[in-house]
Amino acid sequence: MEMFLFVLLLLVAIFISNLLNRFIPFVSVPLIQIGLGILIALLPIGAELKLNPELFLVMFIAPLLFNDGKRTDKKALWRLRTPILLLALGLVFATVLIIGYFVNWMIPSIPLAAAFALAASLAPTDAVAVGSLSGRIHLPKRIMNLLEGEALINDASGLVSFQFAIAAMVTGTFSLLNASWSFLVIAIGGVLVGLILSFLKFQFLKWVRGLGMEDVTFHMLIQILTPFLIYLAAEELHVSGILAVVAAGVVHAVEGKKMDPQQVKLNVVSKSTWSVIVFVLNGLVFLILGTQLPSIAEVVWHDSGISNTQVTIYILLITAALILLRFIWVFGFWQFDHFRKNNKTKQKPAFRTAILTSLSGVRGAVTLATALSIPFFLDNGALFPQRDLIIFIASGVILCSLLIATFILPILARSNEADVGNIRLERAVKIKILRNVIRGLHEQITPENKAATEQVMQQYRGRIHDLQQGNSGHKMSADEKAKRLEIIGWERENMQKLRDADQISANTVYRYESFLGMMESALKQKFLARIKTFFMFARRALKLLLHPKKFKNAQLKVENATEKQKAAFAEIRFLREENEKLIIRRLKSQINEENADLIGPLITEHKMFLDRIGEERMRPSDRPKSNQKVREIELMGIQMERDNIQSMFESGSISRDLARDLRQNLNMLETYTIEEEMA
Structure with a gap:
C-alpha cells in the first residue's frame, strides 16, 4: 500500500510541476520535478524507492528513446551525420580520457580506472533533458537537431566506455584492442537487432491483419510493448539495447508514413497515446532522480573523508571542464570543416553558436543510472574506492548542467x-x-x-x-492594461448613450456597471482580484457541497424564468452585443504596424465574445x-x-x-x- 501511495504521489507531483511552471516559466520543468522529488524523499511516508539501474533503463529510457527515434527529423539526422557522430562517439571517448585524467589528478583518492568510469557516466547528454529544452528555449533549429541526434547515439558509447572502465577497475586488466572490437560489435549489433526485430514485427502484424484482426487497440498495445521487448532482446544478446530501440524508432517512423487507411488510424491513436506516455515518463524520470539525491548526499556530506566545500568545488570544476572540452571540440571541428571545404564565401562558424551548443549538453537520468550501477566490491573483495563520492559528483554535475540550461542558456538564446x-x-x-x-x-x-x-x-x-x-x-503589459481600461471606458460611454435613447433600462445599467467595476478592479488590483475570485468560487463550491438542493432550486429558477426576467436577460445580451460591435470597430480603426501585436489579439478576443453572445441568442x-x-x-x-x-x-x-x-x-x-x- 505504501508503494502505491508513493507512485500516486509521484503522479500528483508531475501535475504540480507543470502547474508551477505556468507561474514560474523561467524555471525548467525538469528542475522543478527534481525539487519536488527531493521533497517527496524527505516526507515521512514510510516508502523508499531503491533505484535499480537496469530496471530504470528498460522502464524509462527505452520507451523514451524509442519515441525520440520515431519523431526525430530523419533528413536533419542524415544531413548532420558527421557532426553528430563526432559528438556522440569522438567527444564521448575524448571526455572519458581527458576528464578521467583530470579527476584522478584533482582527487587522487579516486583511482584512474574509477575516474574513467565517472567520466564515462558524465559523457552522454540526456535525450529527455535535451527534449525539455526545446519547449522553452528557442535554440536555432540546426543546434536542436544536432543535440537530439547526439543524445540518441551517445548513450551507447558512454555506457560501453563505462562498462570497460568498471571492468578494468574490478579485475585490474584492460585491453584497448578488445575494447574497440567489443564496442563495434555492441554498437553495430544493437542497430541490427533493432532493424531485424522491427522487420519481424511488421511481418507478424501483416500476418495478423491477414487473419482479419484490424483492431487498433491490439496494434497499439503491440507498439507500446515494442521498445521494452527490443531492448531486453538486445541486452540478452549482449549488444546495445539503447541503439536497438533508437533504430527501431526510426524504422517505425518510416513505416508510419505508408498510405494505408488502417495505418493512418493507428497513427492518430499512437500520437495521442505516446504523448501521454512520454509526458508521464519524462516527469517520473526527474522525480525519481530527485528522490535519490538526499540519500546520496547524506553519505558524502557527512562521511566521505573530504570537506563539503572541497566536494562542491570539485563538482563546479568538473562541470566547467566538461563545458570547456565540449566547446573546444565543437568550435574546433566547425573551424576545421570550414577551412577544409574552403568556404570563403560562406560565413564562418559563430562563436556564440558554439557556446550555445556547449551549454546545451545537459546531463540527466542516464548519467545517474549509470553511476548508481557501480558495484560495491572489487574482485578481491575490497570495497569499490570512493563509490559514494563518485555518485555524488555525478549527481552534482547533473544539477549544475540543468541550472546552466535553465538560467544561463535562455539569456544567450534570447539574443538570437x-x-x-x-x-x-x-x-x-x-x-x-x-x-x-x-x-x-x-x-x-x-x-x-x-x-x-x-x-x-x-x-x-x-x-x-x-x-x-x-x-x-x-503576461499583461502596461500598454495592454491601459488599452483594456480604455475599452471599459468605451463600454460605459456606449451604455450611457443606449440609456439616453431608452434602448436599455436603468436596472440593466446598474447590473452592467457593477460588472464593469469588477473588471476595472481586476485590472488595477490584479492580485487582490484573484484572491477575491478564488474565495468567491470556493464559497460557492462549499455551498454546492453542503446544500445541493439550493443549487438545484437556483437552476430551476433560471430555467423557469418569467417573461420579465427573460426580457431583462435579453436586454443585457443586447447591451453586450452592441458594446462588442463598438469595441471591434474602434480597435480596427486604431490598428497599425506599430501596435498590431497589442490591438490584433484584442480584436480576436472581442470577436470571440461576440460569437458567444450570438450562440446564447441563437434559438434551438x-x-x-x-x-x-x-x-x-x-x-x-x-x-x-x-x-x-x-x-x-x-x-x-x-x-x-x-x-x-x-x-x-x-x-x-x-x-x-x-x-x-x-x-
Whole structure:
C-alpha cells in the first residue's frame, strides 16, 4: 500500500510541476520535478524507492528513446551525420580520457580506472533533458537537431566506455584492442537487432491483419510493448539495447508514413497515446532522480573523508571542464570543416553558436543510472574506492548542467534575433492563413449551413487567439492594461448613450456597471482580484457541497424564468452585443504596424465574445442539426488552409520547410476530423 501511495504521489507531483511552471516559466520543468522529488524523499511516508539501474533503463529510457527515434527529423539526422557522430562517439571517448585524467589528478583518492568510469557516466547528454529544452528555449533549429541526434547515439558509447572502465577497475586488466572490437560489435549489433526485430514485427502484424484482426487497440498495445521487448532482446544478446530501440524508432517512423487507411488510424491513436506516455515518463524520470539525491548526499556530506566545500568545488570544476572540452571540440571541428571545404564565401562558424551548443549538453537520468550501477566490491573483495563520492559528483554535475540550461542558456538564446524573427514570421504566416480561411468560409455561408459555418469560424478565431497569445503563459503589459481600461471606458460611454435613447433600462445599467467595476478592479488590483475570485468560487463550491438542493432550486429558477426576467436577460445580451460591435470597430480603426501585436489579439478576443453572445441568442431551431454538417465545414476549412499554404509557397512567401511542417500539422488535423466523423 505504501508503494502505491508513493507512485500516486509521484503522479500528483508531475501535475504540480507543470502547474508551477505556468507561474514560474523561467524555471525548467525538469528542475522543478527534481525539487519536488527531493521533497517527496524527505516526507515521512514510510516508502523508499531503491533505484535499480537496469530496471530504470528498460522502464524509462527505452520507451523514451524509442519515441525520440520515431519523431526525430530523419533528413536533419542524415544531413548532420558527421557532426553528430563526432559528438556522440569522438567527444564521448575524448571526455572519458581527458576528464578521467583530470579527476584522478584533482582527487587522487579516486583511482584512474574509477575516474574513467565517472567520466564515462558524465559523457552522454540526456535525450529527455535535451527534449525539455526545446519547449522553452528557442535554440536555432540546426543546434536542436544536432543535440537530439547526439543524445540518441551517445548513450551507447558512454555506457560501453563505462562498462570497460568498471571492468578494468574490478579485475585490474584492460585491453584497448578488445575494447574497440567489443564496442563495434555492441554498437553495430544493437542497430541490427533493432532493424531485424522491427522487420519481424511488421511481418507478424501483416500476418495478423491477414487473419482479419484490424483492431487498433491490439496494434497499439503491440507498439507500446515494442521498445521494452527490443531492448531486453538486445541486452540478452549482449549488444546495445539503447541503439536497438533508437533504430527501431526510426524504422517505425518510416513505416508510419505508408498510405494505408488502417495505418493512418493507428497513427492518430499512437500520437495521442505516446504523448501521454512520454509526458508521464519524462516527469517520473526527474522525480525519481530527485528522490535519490538526499540519500546520496547524506553519505558524502557527512562521511566521505573530504570537506563539503572541497566536494562542491570539485563538482563546479568538473562541470566547467566538461563545458570547456565540449566547446573546444565543437568550435574546433566547425573551424576545421570550414577551412577544409574552403568556404570563403560562406560565413564562418559563430562563436556564440558554439557556446550555445556547449551549454546545451545537459546531463540527466542516464548519467545517474549509470553511476548508481557501480558495484560495491572489487574482485578481491575490497570495497569499490570512493563509490559514494563518485555518485555524488555525478549527481552534482547533473544539477549544475540543468541550472546552466535553465538560467544561463535562455539569456544567450534570447539574443538570437534571427531565430526569434523566424518564430514571429511563422506565427504571422499561420495567423494570415487562418484569417484567409475565415474570410473564405464567410463567403460560403448559406441559410442551410449558417449555424455550422459560424461554429467552425469561431474555432478558427480561437486558434488565432492562441497563436497571438503565444504558447507560454500570457503576461499583461502596461500598454495592454491601459488599452483594456480604455475599452471599459468605451463600454460605459456606449451604455450611457443606449440609456439616453431608452434602448436599455436603468436596472440593466446598474447590473452592467457593477460588472464593469469588477473588471476595472481586476485590472488595477490584479492580485487582490484573484484572491477575491478564488474565495468567491470556493464559497460557492462549499455551498454546492453542503446544500445541493439550493443549487438545484437556483437552476430551476433560471430555467423557469418569467417573461420579465427573460426580457431583462435579453436586454443585457443586447447591451453586450452592441458594446462588442463598438469595441471591434474602434480597435480596427486604431490598428497599425506599430501596435498590431497589442490591438490584433484584442480584436480576436472581442470577436470571440461576440460569437458567444450570438450562440446564447441563437434559438434551438437555428443550431446545427448534426455534427456531420459541422465536420463538412471543418473539412472545407482544412482544404482552404491547404490551398493557402500551397499558394504562399508558390509565391515564395514561405519556405519549403515551413510549408512541409504546416502540411504535416494539417494532415494530422484532417485525420482527426475524419476520425471524429467516422466515430
